[in-house]
Structures are given as structure tokens and as C-alpha cells.
Amino acid sequence: MTAPVVELRRVSRVFPAGDVSVPALVDADLVVEQGDYVAVVGPSGSGKSTMLNILGLLDRPTDGAYLLEGIDTSTLNEGQRAGLRSQRIGFVFQSFHLLSHRTVLENVLLATIYNRMPRSERLPAAEEALRRVGLGHRMEFLPTRLSGGERQRVAIARAIVTRPALLLADEPTGNLDSATGESVLALFDELRNDGLTLVVVTHDDKVSQHAERHVRLRDGRIEQAA
């Protein structure tokens, strides 16, 4: 049997704040299998973002172990962690994080230059990813000419162009109205049906309803996992 995509073992993250230390995540255990669609929910300050950052290898746990596809990430150096990010993880942010002076296509291609994707495969992969999110006709546009929903689709295309094992989304509909938000969530559903593993952090019930598994955080502890 293959290893689960994500395995957190008693993961804690403590932030030093002067003399006291603030625990943002305490003894979190979590297993995400291939093809899971997990929503991490909870009030703000509950540790959702901390968990997402740890899952995305942007932050290291102060205690416990994080295994990504069976690889113990705590033994990796920064370069290897960056390498894993580029190949196995895709990010979708609330504020899109598109480069405004680069075309839609160039924004998607950006993810391939840190990936070890051969140069000849990059353009076809980027075009395919954009078609996958329904933006095949917007490739040469600048992001500033796109609507919010379209921008988030570009960001999703950028996240999936490298064929990651895990797609992490941080409040993906937070900057969108409900209709366009719905369309983005519908896209997530499709990607999930294609076999992509999704972890979405949100405080929006409408978002979490799409997920089949819910992890509720309160004060850094996993209150309920289903």
C-alpha cells in the first residue's frame, strides 16, 4: 500500500513571543489519503493557517513529524524542501498572487521554472492547465484585465501545472463573490474527481460543504476530524 499523501504525527508549532511562547498548533494528528478532499475549518486564530503553512513546507513544526508521501520532511534541508514544494505541492491563495505585469500564460509558466520540468514540456503543460480551468482563450491577457474568478482560475492553473500530489488552498473564495466562488469550488470538485488531493482552509461553510472530510480546529487543537 502506498503511503498517505499527508501524515501529521503529534505536530506542534510554538511561536516565541517575548518571554512567553504562543502555541499555534498543538499535537495535531492528521492523515490525508490520495484523492481526499479535506476542509480545515475553525475561527480565525485557531491555527488553520499555521497548519496550512506546515503542510505546504513553508514552515517547520517545532515538534512532531510531518510525512509527505512517506518522506519525513523534518530531515530535509531548505533546498530539498523547496524542491518538494516545486514538484509535489500546489498553492492557491486568497489574494491570487499573480504577477500583474506578466501574461496569464507567463504566470502559469512561472511554476515550471523552479520545477524540474523539461523546457519542451512547459508550454504544452501550461496551455493544458489553462484549458483545464477554462481559460484557454485568455492566455495572452494580463491578469489586470481579468475578473476575480478568472484570476483565481489562473492561480489554480499555476498550482496544477506541475501535477502536484497535494493542492493547498487558503480561503480560495475569500476575495470572490458567491457566484464566482461557486464556480471556483465547482472546479475544485472536478479536479478532485480527476484524482487530485485537496486541502482547503476556510471559515466559509459553503466552501467546506464541498469537502467530504472536515477538520475543525479550536485554539490550535484538532477538535473534530472526520
Place this chain on the structure above:
Amino acid sequence: MTEAIITDPPDTRPEVAPARMAVRDLLSEAVAGIFARPGRTVLTVLGTVLGIGALVATLGVAKTAGNQIVGRFDELSATSVVVTNEQGFFGGGGPRARIPPDAEERLMRLNGVNAAGAMGTVDVGGALVRSVPIPDPLAQTEFQMSIYAATPGLLDAVRGTLLTGRWFDGGHSERADRVAILGPGAAQRLNITRVEQQPVIFIGEDPFVVIGIIDSVQRQPGLLSAVIIPEGTARELYDYTSATTVQIDVEVGAASLIAEQAPIALNPNEPGLLRVQKPPEPEDLRREVESDVNALFLVLGGVALLVGAIGIANVTLVSVLERVGEIGLRRALGAARRHIAAQFLVESTAMGMVGGVIGASLGVLVVVAISAARTWTPVLDPWVPLLAPLVGGITGLLAGVYPALRAARLEPVEALRAG
């Protein structure tokens, strides 16, 4: 259980390849970064343009001016060698070494000598010079004047020209003819302007026929206010023993050689007794001029370049702060810290190089413009414009170090939140 897994030997893990970025991608990302804000890039590059431009223009103008000075110098000074016999230690003891009467012939035998002539002051015992035998009570008619004895070749050796009449020749000297040439100053004081009617002047009570008046000399300006008589005449009338100065006009480039040979030719027994004045070597002189000009303006150029570097550093730093979000995104996409640092370093280096290229072009134009305005020949070492982009690139590289480190130090989590 947990402990066991954490301490698993590393070789059981699959190999995880570290992040990688192709040089080509690095360059294209840097270029894209530069062109993202063209207006700002232009202003950033301006500092380097001015710095490099100032440096190139300085080096070029210094070289051109140095070359120009040497050019002028060649025409007159570099072709002049003067030999003098020093006075005895107890002044008035007469010259230490005699300059022979056939000095001219001896020197003309040397290869590279165009003209040579000897001259010396004649002691006439304080006799005054006058042009008319009858004293005029209303005007001064008698003058104290320098009397020089000269050899026939002296006029050419000092590159002199005659206003009227002629210079004496060897025959005048051999026969001890009583003839005289007047410098223009002397002629004016004696009120003699023409020589067709063979005017006579008196040195003391000795009459001399004036056969020529000098217009100008380029060397030995003392001749201009003097009365000049042939050497043989001076020897016979005034116990003139030896010339004190030998003026030699040499071929361009022969000065050093002739300066060495002339004393030997004139006084083979003890050439060291003669003193030789030769022009400084043209190379030395040019170097001197260049270093004078360079020292001053290179400092200015360096300051301009420093200001340019600070400008690049400043703008790159601002750019880093503005692009925090982009940096966070790139880190999330798999860029390692070194990739971020490299990108900003390449951006600042490229801006420095562009500044160097433009600056070098402007500097060359300035050199050409100055040369054109002064009708000089522009001279520039070829390595100056070639090295300029390199210097600009190094400037940009150094200027980019701090901002690049700042960018690389950013934590991706905070960078994403800030952006």
C-alpha cells in the same frame, strides 16, 4: 513510535532532489523584472550612466589632451638641445671647457642634427652702442647693449627669421669683417629699419656695418635685443675666447641621442665639463599630463559611480520591499533562497551593465565632441570602452548584494501574508 520514525536512517527515504533553476530561466526572469517597471529602471540606470560616462570621458580627454600636448611639444622643444660650458667655480674664471671654433662643423657631422650654432657674450669693456657719430643733446643716442658673437649656423639653429638684410656667413667670420646683425629690439632703439644703405653703428669707437635685422627667433630670445657680430670678428677685436652656448636643432626623436653625442663631439677629452639641456622624454611628459588630469577627474568619476551604485542599491531595495509578495510566491512555487538572491543580483548587475554600455557610449561622444571643438585628434585606449560595461556590471553586482540578501532572508510565510 514517533521517535523511531524520526530517527529512521536517511538512506531508507527516497532521494529528494533539491530545488533547481536553470541559468536561462534566471536570466529571463531578471530581464522580465527589469522591464516590469521601465521608467524606474531608466532612472536607476542613470546614476551608473553618469558615473561610467564621466570615467570614460575623463580617461579619453586626458589621453587626447596628453597626446595633443606631446604633438605641440614635438614641434619646438623636442627638437632642441642646448650645450653650455659652465662657468668656473669662482665665477669669472672663464669657461671651464672651451667650445671649439669649429663647433658647427663637428655637430653637423652627427646624424640627426638639422642645424647648429654657437653663441657667446662678448665683453666689450662697457663700451656703449650708438648709431650716429654725432651726439644729439635732446635724445639718448648711446645704449648699453648685449653683444653676442655667433657662428653662421645660429640663425637656423634658433629657427630665426630676418626682417631684412642677411645673416653673416663663414667668410665674414674668417676675415673678421666688421659687420653686425641687430635684434629687433636693438634695431628699434638704434632707430635703424633698413639696411640697403649700409647703416653703421659704433660699439665704443669701432664701426660696424649693419647687414641684417632679425624678425623673430623661437629659441634664445636674448638675441632679440642684442647686437650680434661674427665670432671671428669678436675674437680679433675683443679677445673673445669661446662660445658659451651651443644651440642645436635636431630631428624629431633624435634629442636624446644628440644630447649624448654633442658634448663628446665638442670636447672629446672631457665631455663631462659641458652641460646639456635636452627636452624631457615625450612619453614621460604625456604620462605626467595624463596623471595630472586623471587624478582629479577620476576621483570625480569615481564619486559619480559611487552615487550611481547607491542609486541602484536604493532602488533595488525599494523594489525588494515592493515585491515581497512576489518573493513569497516564488518561494512557495519552489524557489530556494539562493534563487531569490540570484534573481535580484542579476537584475542589479544587468542594470549596471546597461548603464556601463550607455555611459561608455556617452563618454566616447564627449571625447569626440571636445576634440572636434578644439580640432584635436581624439585618442582613447580601446580597453576603456570595453571595460566600462564590466565596471558597470560590477558596480551593479556590489550594489545588489544587500537588497538581494534582504530578499533571500524573507520568510515565505510572512512574505505571502505581506504581499
